Amino acid sequence: MPSTFLHSLLAAASFSSVALAASAYGVIQARSTPGSKHVIANLFQWNWDSVANECAWLGKNGYGFVQVSPANEHIQGSQWWTDYQVVSYKIQSKRGSEAQFKNMVNACQTAGVGVIVDIIWNHMAGIDSGTGVAGSSFTHYNYPNIYTQDDFHYCGQPGNDIQNWSDTFQLQNCELANLADLKTESSKVRTTLINHTNKLIDLGVAGFRVDASKHVAVADQKAIMSKLKKQGLYYTHEVVYEGGGGVTSYDYTSIGDVQEFRYVTLMRDAFNNGNIAQLQGLKDKGWLASNKANVFVANHDRERGGYLSYKSPSNRYALAHAFSLSYPYGTPTVFSGYSFNNNDDGAPTGNYGTCNSNSGANGWQCQHRWTSIAGMVAFYNKVGTAALANWTQGNNNQIAYGRGNVGYVIINNGDAAWAKTFTTGLADGKYCDVYSGKKSGTTCTGKTVTVKSGKLTGYSVPGHTAVAIHTGAKL
Ligand SMILES: *[C@@H]1O[C@H](CO)[C@@H](O)[C@H](O)[C@H]1NC(C)=O
Ligand SMILES: *[C@@H]1O[C@H](CO)[C@@H](O)[C@H](O)[C@H]1NC(C)=O
Numbered sequence: 001m002p003s004t005f006l007h008s009l010l011a012a013a014s015f016s017s018v019a020l021a022a023s024a025y026g027v028i029q030a031r032s033t034p035g036s037k038h039v040i041a042n043l044f045q046w047n048w049d050s051v052a053n054e055c056a057w058l059g060k061n062g063y064g065f066v067q068v069s070p071a072n073e074h075i076q077g078s079q080w081w082t083d084y085q086v087v088s089y090k091i092q093s094k095r096g097s098e099a100q101f102k103n104m105v106n107a108c109q110t111a112g113v114g115v116i117v118d119i120i121w122n123h124m125a126g127i128d129s130g131t132g133v134a135g136s137s138f139t140h141y142n143y144p145n146i147y148t149q150d151d152f153h154y155c156g157q158p159g160n161d162i163q164n165w166s167d168t169f170q171l172q173n174c175e176l177a178n179l180a181d182l183k184t185e186s187s188k189v190r191t192t193l194i195n196h197t198n199k200l201i202d203l204g205v206a207g208f209r210v211d212a213s214k215h216v217a218v219a220d221q222k223a224i225m226s227k228l229k230k231q232g233l234y235y236t237h238e239v240v241y242e243g244g245g246g247v248t249s250y251d252y253t254s255i256g257d258v259q260e261f262r263y264v265t266l267m268r269d270a271f272n273n274g275n276i277a278q279l280q281g282l283k284d285k286g287w288l289a290s291n292k293a294n295v296f297v298a299n300h301d302r303e304r305g306g307y308l309s310y311k312s313p314s315n316r317y318a319l320a321h322a323f324s325l326s327y328p329y330g331t332p333t334v335f336s337g338y339s340f341n342n343n344d345d346g347a348p349t350g351n352y353g354t355c356n357s358n359s360g361a362n363g364w365q366c367q368h369r370w371t372s373i374a375g376m377v378a379f380y381n382k383v384g385t386a387a388l389a390n391w392t393q394g395n396n397n398q399i400a401y402g403r404g405n406v407g408y409v410i411i412n413n414g415d416a417a418w419a420k421t422f423t424t425g426l427a428d429g430k431y432c433d434v435y436s437g438k439k440s441g442t443t444c445t446g447k448t449v450t451v452k453s454g455k456l457t458g459y460s461v462p463g464h465t466a467v468a469i470h471t472g473a474k475l
């Protein structure tokens, strides 16, 4: 149900007491990305000038948001993770200056694309001392003119690090991999973070991906969020589901969308182990509610951890997106990264992202532009809230389903072709298969599919491919 939480609260008079309770906190977040285009393109590591260029393409091709890497000053080094070691709140990073950031936000806004920026409230740097990319020097617990040692947590565990991942106190008061852990309950730290966040709001961002959100108490985040100059922005919280005790993803749904990491694991297992039929009941698993979940096939951590990625064989990355962008669960993010050999590898071409029309270039993968993925973004936008319909399956690796009478998708993750008569629920006629091509005037650059009596009769889908048709690409 992609509509903003605020909007639905105001629209539903019977919920006015809830609205009052929420505004008493002053924390009213967008539920799911707002507006009519919900899909987020995560242009991992792209610098501001290159995102500014790419936004025109994103806007034209149905993406509503672009998620970008952190904007703050960070430690030096080419590795991507240096970005997550905060040195100061200057908007100066390997991706560019404050002026370039502002220019990007404006360009994206012009293209109808909101910028969601990765923000770090949990910690500063993890190394003992150094100088950041904007020239600020620091030691582990001393950041001149920003923080002194009183502004950090010392949790009493060896190395000051999290030892027990089931312990809420440790998760939120110890260090995550030596990253100096901010005392987010203190008013000075909160004010500093509020000022930093307000700066990004002034620069025009549409929302935030809150890094290491699990390691910052919800109460502390509410205290920060309620004082921000703009309410109702979109938040997606990184709360890795670990099972067991400690902090769970459900604890964070009062402050925004939460990233449903079980989804990422299920995508990997379903597509790698030859059992995509198990995806049928996904929306009824009791995971985060659909309008509170942010879902993706991969993110920057997972693609380096043996989950699905551009390296997956047999088109699995594309097939998993055919599922993710057609099955009604969560707000989807399409992760778009670059080629890497080593997990630490930073981005190519000085972080300036480039693509060919439907593929990557110069080491960038540009998954967001792949014909199949871009086609499925259009499918997602067209089917809207239409219900899941006409589910059918062959063997465990072959599924097909519709979305009302607006769209129909067939996913064959097996080696062999899958042939049968599919009931589509769609009006008769010729459709362009948006997994393999795009409608262009009266023709299709990919396969053409003909529906007769609502069916695809004796239709065969080759192995390792999908077919997706919708009324927006009828010929
Ligand atoms: C870890 O923390 C949990 C929750 O506080 C506790 O029940 C458990 O005993 C702890 N485990 C160890 C090994 O200390
Ligand atoms: C936060 O910003 C306000 C207004 O610009 C300023 O007066 C205050 O000193 C700042 N506080 C901190 C801790 O940065």
Ligand SMILES: CC(=O)N[C@H]1CO[C@H](CO)[C@@H](O)[C@@H]1O
Pocket (backbone or CB within 6 Å): 389, 390, 402, 403, 404, 405, 423, 424, 425
């Ligand atoms: C056979 C069957 O279940 N057909 C359904 C396919 O989906 C459409 C749209 O929801 C329904 O109207 C059909 O009854």
